[in-house]
Amino acid sequence: MKKSLKFAGSSVGEPWWVLGDVTRKLLEPLGYEVEVLTASGSTNNPRFVGGGKADFGATVPETLGWAIRGEENFKGETFVPVRAIGRVRRPSWLTAAVRYETGFTSLEQIAASGRPIRLATNDLDSIASVVPKKVLAYYHLTKDEIVANGGEVRKMRDVDWRGGDIDVIITNLYMGRTAVTKHWMTASEHMNLRFLDLADDLIAQLGADGHGKPGHVPFHFLRGIDRPIKALDRVDGILIYCPADTDEDFVYTLTKLYDSNRDQFFNQAVHMAWDPAAVTNTEGVELHPGAVRYYREAGLL
Template sequence: MSKSLKFAGSAVGEPWWVLGDITRRLLEPLGYEVEVLSASGSTNNPRYVGGGKADLGASVPQTIGWAIAGEHLYQGETFAELRAIGRVRRPSWLVAAARHELGFTSLHQIAQSDYPVRLLTHDLESIASVVPKQVMEYYGLTKEAVEAKGGSVRKIGQGDFRAGDIDVILANLYMGRSAVTKHWIDASVLLNLRFFDFDDELLAQLAANGHGGTGEVPFHFLRGVDKPVKALNRHDGILIYLPADTDEEFVYDLTKLYDSNRDLFFNQAVHMAWDPAAVVKTSPLQLHAGAERYYKEAGLL
């Protein structure tokens, strides 16, 4: 096994990058050099791990599943056979909110009005937008419908909350305070937000399609969450994964390091947990043989 490794993460400070940094901290005392990549976020992550650009990485199970099945943005692509080391728990939700002064109490009202709404969401050309686009379609707030009324759909990172040039936000919300939650934190401070419940029908549809389940944003987690807010629970966690042909002894040793240092996952700006009850549940990937051997010896399998 090479002593110089590349970990496919995401932007600095985001959860996948944090997992790469934890990996670096654990392996460096053993003589490894670990470079945590940031260009491998979002859609690109399986392409890095499954395409030979990285030795291991971290991504959400759904994205990995779409990649190996050739679905959505991965149509026609092929990847090396992949295996998982384990699943890290990370609370997250898909949430919608609008500026309170607009007077809207639901996304339905916004769609039925003539208001030229300025909607902020995930990049519509990235894999992160697959589920938000289904929500937009359900409520009649597709990019085409919004622009037909003179509005706009912008990706996260565009727009100025301080200037008040965003009306609606539809985006993932993660437990913690880091780069990946910055847009929600800033918006809740600089704007007076009203958070919307998602319809039960929509939540049932999304659950049936494997996108999550019914959940609630934690009370007072953000300014404006002053009551239970019904949202899409996306607590499927994050998989740490690598090519199936990775050295078995290396994977065994790394799995043991992760399991022996569980506090490193919890003590991060993004709330994560190396949970023995969940770590071995790695669908859509099988466990790597090295990880499976460790978990059996540790009594976790």
């Protein structure tokens, strides 16, 4: 196995990047040099690992599954076979909030009002928008519908949160102040937000389609969350994975390092856990033989 490796992460501080940094720290004492890539976030991650630009990486199971099957943003693309090393747990939700001054107390009221609104959500062209767009469609808050009423849709990263120039937020949320979740934190600090429940039937349908399960954003998680908020509890795993032909002994050693250093995942700005009860549940992505060998020896399989 070569000693100079590339890990497909995401922007600095994001969960996938953190997992790459953990990997770097664990492998350095063994003489490996690991570069954690930042251009491999979002849709690009499977393209880097499956396209020969990275030796391993981390992404969410849903994105990896779409890439393997050539679905969503990966239609017409093909990649080398990949295998999972392990699943790291990280709580996350799809939730919504409105600026308190709008007077809205439910998402249903927004479209029914016909008022022009300013909506902040994911980049609608990115893989991260696949599920949020289903929520927007359910509530008749698609970009076309909002624009038709004189409103506008903005990417989360383009909003001036301190200026309070946004009315509705619908996007993902997870623990940790990162390039993604800092927008929620800044918004809740500088704006008066009312967090809104998602409809039970919407959550049930998204769950039936494999996008998560019924859940709640915890009470007091952010300023303005004055009760548990009904939300879509997203699949809480992040998969560390690699090409299927990666050296078996190397993957065995890496898997053992991960399992022997579980505290490295928890003691981060992004709260994650290497949970022995969940690490082999890789959401249909086949485990690498090197990982299988370790898990069987450790009694986890």
